[in-house]
Amino acid sequence: MENSAAAITIRGLVKRFKQVEAVAGIDLDVRPGETFGFLGPNGAGKSTTIKILCTLADATAGTATVAGFDVARERNQVRRHIGLVFQEPTLDAYLTAEQNLRFHGELYGVDRATAAQRRQEVLTMVDLWERRGDLVQTFSGGMRRRLEIARGLLHSPRVLFLDEPTIGLDPQTRASIWDYLKELHRRQEITVFVTTHYMDEAEHCDRIAIVDQGHIVALDTPAALKSGIGKDRVQITCDDDALAIEELAARFGLEAAVHEGAVTFAVAEGAAFVPQLFAGLAVAINSVTVTRPSLDDVFLAYTGKTIRDAEAARPMSPMAFAARGR
Amino acid sequence: MTAVDPTPVAAVRVPAAGLRHQVRAAAVVWQREMIRFGRDRSRIVSSLAQPVLFLFVLGTGLSSLIASSGDVDFRTFLFPGVLATSVLFTAAFSGISMVWDREFGFLREMLVAPVSTTAILTGKCLGGATVATLQSLIILALAPLVGVPYNLVMMVKLVGLLFLMAFMICALGLFLSARVKQVQSAMPLVQLTITPLMFLSGSLFPLSNLPGWLHVATTLNPMTYAVEPIRSVVFDHLDLSPAARATFDPGITWGGWQVPVPLQVAIVAATCLVLLGLAVARFARTE
Ligand SMILES: Nc1ncnc2c1ncn2[C@@H]1O[C@H](COP(=O)(O)OP(=O)(O)O)[C@@H](O)[C@H]1O
Numbered sequence: 001m002e003n004s005a006a007a008i009t010i011r012g013l014v015k016r017f018k019q020v021e022a023v024a025g026i027d028l029d030v031r032p033g034e035t036f037g038f039l040g041p042n043g044a045g046k047s048t049t050i051k052i053l054c055t056l057a058d059a060t061a062g063t064a065t066v067a068g069f070d071v072a073r074e075r076n077q078v079r080r081h082i083g084l085v086f087q088e089p090t091l092d093a094y095l096t097a098e099q100n101l102r103f104h105g106e107l108y109g110v111d112r113a114t115a116a117q118r119r120q121e122v123l124t125m126v127d128l129w130e131r132r133g134d135l136v137q138t139f140s141g142g143m144r145r146r147l148e149i150a151r152g153l154l155h156s157p158r159v160l161f162l163d164e165p166t167i168g169l170d171p172q173t174r175a176s177i178w179d180y181l182k183e184l185h186r187r188q189e190i191t192v193f194v195t196t197h198y199m200d201e202a203e204h205c206d207r208i209a210i211v212d213q214g215h216i217v218a219l220d221t222p223a224a225l226k227s228g229i230g231k232d233r234v235q236i237t238c239d240d241d242a243l244a245i246e247e248l249a250a251r252f253g254l255e256a257a258v259h260e261g262a263v264t265f266a267v268a269e270g271a272a273f274v275p276q277l278f279a280g281l282a283v284a285i286n287s288v289t290v291t292r293p294s295l296d297d298v299f300l301a302y303t304g305k306t307i308r309d310a311e312a313a314r315p316m317s318p319m320a321f322a323a324r325g326r
Numbered sequence: 327m328t329a330v331d332p333t334p335v336a337a338v339r340v341p342a343a344g345l346r347h348q349v350r351a352a353a354v355v356w357q358r359e360m361i362r363f364g365r366d367r368s369r370i371v372s373s374l375a376q377p378v379l380f381l382f383v384l385g386t387g388l389s390s391l392i393a394s395s396g397d398v399d400f401r402t403f404l405f406p407g408v409l410a411t412s413v414l415f416t417a418a419f420s421g422i423s424m425v426w427d428r429e430f431g432f433l434r435e436m437l438v439a440p441v442s443t444t445a446i447l448t449g450k451c452l453g454g455a456t457v458a459t460l461q462s463l464i465i466l467a468l469a470p471l472v473g474v475p476y477n478l479v480m481m482v483k484l485v486g487l488l489f490l491m492a493f494m495i496c497a498l499g500l501f502l503s504a505r506v507k508q509v510q511s512a513m514p515l516v517q518l519t520i521t522p523l524m525f526l527s528g529s530l531f532p533l534s535n536l537p538g539w540l541h542v543a544t545t546l547n548p549m550t551y552a553v554e555p556i557r558s559v560v561f562d563h564l565d566l567s568p569a570a571r572a573t574f575d576p577g578i579t580w581g582g583w584q585v586p587v588p589l590q591v592a593i594v595a596a597t598c599l600v601l602l603g604l605a606v607a608r609f610a611r612t613e
């Protein structure tokens with residue numbers, strides 16, 4: 001019974017492509033009404049997980065339910081209760097904004113009077129009502145995303161899936177997308193499952209799972225994950241990285257490594273530690289940066305690499321090449 | 327969650343998938359093809375170039391050769407074939423356009439909706455067939471220029487036959503492109519299948535006195551059964567000697583038996599359903 005109360009349940013989910021195990025055994029429960037973030041670098045398996053949950057891909061092993069329906073056996077029921085915004089654009093650019101929504105309403109069998117009212121509601125919510133008669137062709141990337149969000153909401157889904165809704169957008173537009181999602185939560189009871197590889201965006205979620213190479217490596221509220229780290233991140237640049245790492249280990253018992261071109265380590269009360277650093281190291285230090293723990297550090301703590309390292313290490317996925325360029 | 331907003335949200339219930347819902351889904355897929363066709367006027371003009379060249383350049387060029395063989399203008403003979411050929415290409419591209427829908431992502435919007443693949447593909451076929459038939463109206467309007475009279479009954483029959491043929495070809499296009507992921511591979515597919523269908527259908531030469539192998543090939547080609555009724559309807563409305571008719575419109579024979587036109591139409595209709603069914607079966611909805 002615990003399962004039917006959850007908006008999404010995932011048990012032992014595996015998806016294997018020819019050479020890659022994109023999803024390598026995931027277990028997860030998403031509660032109704034929460035905004036759940038799925039965070040990880042490119043190629044972590046986020047899109048693949050969403051495709052399975054949305055009935056667009058078959059799992060190699062494991063089971064999942066969405067809104068109480070099995071994604072393999074009750075596909076139509078699942079489809080009826082979910083809204084989707086994919087990583088790649090799925091609008092018809094030769095139709096107007098309103099024609100795209102009209103198409104969606106008909107495809108989902110929404111009765112015509114309600115559909116007209118809903119179109120106005122969702123287009124107003126994303127500030128596109130005035131532009132409803134324009135061809136999508138003429139829309140900017142941000143406007144297209146907003147239109148896709150509006151379309152995903154048209155049939156009042158119980159669960160809304162958003163795959164990288166902010167990718168490729170400027171910071172201001174990214175912020176406004178999150179504003180719309182917050183507004184949405186204020187208006188109606190809906191579960192939102194959102195993926196991103198921008199660590200800072202996790203702050204908008206009630207709970208997040210950090211994924212790497214198809215595994216969930218951490219799962220909690222953003223605050224709990226950060227307080228679990230408890231240390232600040234210190235990055236120094238100096239003339240001899242190897243020597244610095246050696247001395248940090250010898251004198252302070254700190255484990256340091258080179259990340260993003262700087263010697264990086266975690267230490268409690270980082271700001272207070274800086275004077276000791278200068279006193280204790282024989283190596284000449286050129287610069288020091290101290291950062292309060294962020295989700296990037298959470299990622300670093302659980303996977304032993306920064307999110308940028310993780311992305312650099314992995315060849316670009318074929319899916320990422322196809323990702324939205326506009 | 328937090329306080330409920332005072333503005334009421336319109337309650338939506340997505341209905342269980344009944345037949346009515348499936349019909350609505352097919353209708354809106356059809357409607358999208360119509361909207362896109364209306365937006366793309368240049369396509370209408372460019373699609374006319376080939377049939378006009380066939381009819382007036384090839385037709386005129388060859389008519390001097392064939393003039394001796396009776397009282398039929400070769401262009402008149404070509405007219406039904408050119409109608410069929412133009413519909414053939416337009417419909418094939420409409421079917422193949424599913425590959426573009428896949429490439430530009432819109433296909434996903436359809437695949438993740440709570441409707442059957444049959445509804446989506448039927449809507450697509452009806453849309454492609456309507457577009458192809460609308461385009462053929464322009465060629466139909468040229469009829470008097472090649473000695474075919476304007477006749478209402480003939481025109482209505484022709485439109486019906488062209489629509490049926492377009493549906494069949496569109497379904498074939500969908501079947502062929504069901505698993506194609508790349509736009510580049512779609513074009514060769516059209517060339518490799520549609521061109522032979524055209525040449526082996528009797529649309530550009532009479533089916534009389536063919537060598538054995540060609541006779542077999544044309545008899546097996548479903549396009550033959552779509553083209554022959556069209557020619558038959560046109561020739562019914564021409565003033566011809568029986569000898570000329572026998573040369574230019576010999577009909578289709580199975581081992582000496584003359585296949586009646588209604589049976590030919592029934593064969594095309596059945597082929598439509600079979601190809602649509604195969605396309606649905608082959609269409610991968612998941613990865
Ligand atoms: N259709 C596919 N065929 C083969 N490999 C795939 C396919 N889709 C994804 N992958 C691989 O699976 C891994 C996870 O991809 P994806 O789920 O798109 O990651 P993310 O969305 O987290 O960036 C990547 O290594 C990618 O190359």
Ligand SMILES: [Mg+2]
Pocket residue numbers: 043046047048087163164319
């Ligand atoms: Mg992705």
